[in-house]
Amino acid sequence: MFSTSQLLLPSLVRERSNTVLHLILAGVIPQAGCAYFYTCGPRGNVVLLFATFIYVALTVQEYLSTGRILSALFHASLALAAQTLLIILATALYRLSPLHPLAKFPGGLLDKVTDLRLAYITYSGRRGAHVVALHERYGVIVRIGPNKLSINSADAVHSIYASSQAFDKAASYRPGRIGDGSLFFARGRAEHLHRRRIWTGALTSTAIQQWDDIMKARTEQLVECIARRQDFCNSVDLTSCLDHWAFDFAGDLIFGTECSRPELMREGDPGDVVRNAQKAILAFEIFGEVPALADILSGSPATEGYKKTENFAAKYLKERVKISSENSWDLCSFFLAQREESQHSPMCEADLNADTVLALEAGADSTAGFLTLIMFYLLRHPETYEKLKHELDEAFPTGEITADQHAYLAELPYLAAVVNEGLRLGSGYSGFLRVVPKGGAVLDGQFIPEDTIVGIPVHAQHINPDNFWPAPREFMPERWFEDGLGPGMVTRQTAFMAFQFGPFSCPGKAFAYRQINAVISHVILAYDLSFAPDFDPQAFVKGCLNTRTKIINYHLKAKAIRRQHY
Numbered sequence: 001m002f003s004t005s006q007l008l009l010p011s012l013v014r015e016r017s018n019t020v021l022h023l024i025l026a027g028v029i030p031q032a033g034c035a036y037f038y039t040c041g042p043r044g045n046v047v048l049l050f051a052t053f054i055y056v057a058l059t060v061q062e063y064l065s066t067g068r069i070l071s072a073l074f075h076a077s078l079a080l081a082a083q084t085l086l087i088i089l090a091t092a093l094y095r096l097s098p099l100h101p102l103a104k105f106p107g108g109l110l111d112k113v114t115d116l117r118l119a120y121i122t123y124s125g126r127r128g129a130h131v132v133a134l135h136e137r138y139g140v141i142v143r144i145g146p147n148k149l150s151i152n153s154a155d156a157v158h159s160i161y162a163s164s165q166a167f168d169k170a171a172s173y174r175p176g177r178i179g180d181g182s183l184f185f186a187r188g189r190a191e192h193l194h195r196r197r198i199w200t201g202a203l204t205s206t207a208i209q210q211w212d213d214i215m216k217a218r219t220e221q222l223v224e225c226i227a228r229r230q231d232f233c234n235s236v237d238l239t240s241c242l243d244h245w246a247f248d249f250a251g252d253l254i255f256g257t258e259c260s261r262p263e264l265m266r267e268g269d270p271g272d273v274v275r276n277a278q279k280a281i282l283a284f285e286i287f288g289e290v291p292a293l294a295d296i297l298s299g300s301p302a303t304e305g306y307k308k309t310e311n312f313a314a315k316y317l318k319e320r321v322k323i324s325s326e327n328s329w330d331l332c333s334f335f336l337a338q339r340e341e342s343q344h345s346p347m348c349e350a351d352l353n354a355d356t357v358l359a360l361e362a363g364a365d366s367t368a369g370f371l372t373l374i375m376f377y378l379l380r381h382p383e384t385y386e387k388l389k390h391e392l393d394e395a396f397p398t399g400e401i402t403a404d405q406h407a408y409l410a411e412l413p414y415l416a417a418v419v420n421e422g423l424r425l426g427s428g429y430s431g432f433l434r435v436v437p438k439g440g441a442v443l444d445g446q447f448i449p450e451d452t453i454v455g456i457p458v459h460a461q462h463i464n465p466d467n468f469w470p471a472p473r474e475f476m477p478e479r480w481f482e483d484g485l486g487p488g489m490v491t492r493q494t495a496f497m498a499f500q501f502g503p504f505s506c507p508g509k510a511f512a513y514r515q516i517n518a519v520i521s522h523v524i525l526a527y528d529l530s531f532a533p534d535f536d537p538q539a540f541v542k543g544c545l546n547t548r549t550k551i552i553n554y555h556l557k558a559k560a561i562r563r564q565h566y
């Protein structure tokens with residue numbers, strides 16, 4: 001991006017006749033750089049290093065010719081500032097110009113110029129709603145970043161995510177210096193496939209079944225935890241209880257039951273395990289919009305949540321390694337078994353740690369957020385709650401669900417509809433970013449140039465009247481039954497993207513359904529629930545930030561009265 005002619009800037013600044021020419025050069029060169037970097041985004045740390053090199057070179061050049069260090073430093077700073085400004089200006093002009101490969105796609109002016117605005121909106125937890133508003137304004141394909149398109153079309157799902165030629169993950173999955181090495185951050189399909197096999201092996205239906213007894217014990221503990229944490233009005237912070245359930249159970253799943261860890265349902269969360277995991281996701285989402293920032297800031301306090309989660313995982317992984325893996329079904333035993341395989345190079349310590357962090361984030365945090373949301377929707381719609389309660393009472397008249405019956409929960413039609421509707425409406429995230437392969441691709445009838453970053457906005461798809469109708473923004477489990485909302489209704493399964501499709505989709509989908517079904521059923525059979533008197537549903541909606549998982553700043557508080565079954 002910098003030329004040797006630019007190194008001469010300090011002297012040229014003083015020779016006014018040459019300054020204009022130099023400024024033009026300094027503008028043209030970055031323009032060419034911008035065009036080049038369209039296809040291969042520069043890494044932030046490389047840019048910083050390069051700028052430092054230029055600064056030093058300029059200083060030395062002037063110092064050698066004048067012998068005055070202060071003046072040399074001053075002029076070098078001036079030159080670097082001028083060049084930086086020129087580069088920014090040139091970049092902005094290029095991104096807005098008809099020369100840019102995405103020039104024909106509509107979008108906000110600022111979004112075309114920089115990814116920083118979207119990064120800020122992501123930070124505020126409103127990316128989903130923001131992208132919906134952009135689609136309402138600009139149509140199906142919107143330029144949401146200089147090199148980024150949001151495509152609100154169910155027809156494009158197959159090409160981008162689900163086909164055998166599904167696109168690779170974008171650089172948004174390059175986390176800088178934090179946590180590289182997990183399955184999640186393997187961006188190319190080939191390198192991803194081998195790691196993925198370990199996970200799918202650990203999450204088969206046979207493997208999941210092994211967890212039914214422990215899941216039952218944990219849900220009984222949840223029922224007891226709700227009773228113990230109630231105040232004198234029978235109100236309880238349901239979000240905390242559900243978060244703690246999800247993290248305790250995920251701990252069993254990842255490290256096994258023999259590895260002693262903090263018990264959140266029993267002891268609370270003084271180490272902020274839940275909050276740190278949520279902060280980690282938020283940092284990843286923000287950096288995902290501007291991957292160059294991840295390279296520069298991944299050692300900064302912005303990634304504190306990730307580092308704490310990583311340390312937490314590393315501590316218990318160390319304990320887990322000391323325990324025998326024989327006949328174990330926990331995720332670590334599958335990761336460790338891979339080390340003994342000869343076919344592939346074994347996972348190193350860092351990769352192992354990164355995958356346990358992933359398991360905590362993906363396994364606990366996602367499930368916890370949706371559990372709270374589904375409970376919220378149920379309490380907000382008492383008729384729906386009563387229907388579900390009736391279905392569960394009929395199926396389990398004694399109020400007891402045995403471990404063997406967890407699989408059967410998936411066959412309860414109203415429960416399935418409630419969970420799917422909660423997942424549909426609660427998937428507030430707006431894009432799983434992928435990169436268009438060599439040669440470009442036709443998506444929704446439009447040619448998209450290679451290396452463009454594309455994503456289908458999940459939330460926009462889930463509330464799109466073409467996919468879900470009528471009342472796509474309302475919680476109506478009946479839409480999951482044939483003609484449940486009358487003739488002419490639309491429920492397009494291919495647009496239901498809560499777990500994504502294809503090679504990078506969620507390998508824990510079946511397990512997630514089993515967990516959610518079990519928790520919702522056990523809790524509703526055990527308690528009569530309603531909003532706590534001081535709970536404000538509007539504040540809950542406002543305080544619910546959407547990233548890949550959920551950050552619930554205003555907790556769901558419920559009144560819980562123990563039920564009697566005869």
Ligand code: HEM
Pocket residue numbers: 183184185196199358359362363364366367370432497498499500503504505506507508509511512
């Ligand atoms: C309601 C609960 C859950 C939801 C909605 C969910 C959703 C998703 C989605 C949408 C992705 C793709 C993310 C992306 O491409 O950026 C994903 C990935 C993943 N999920 Fe889940 N998930 C849930 C629970 C679970 C559970 C319980 C586990 C494991 C026990 C799990 C393990 C994973 C893993 C390992 C990945 C990364 C897959 C890869 O990159 O190949 N998830 N999940």
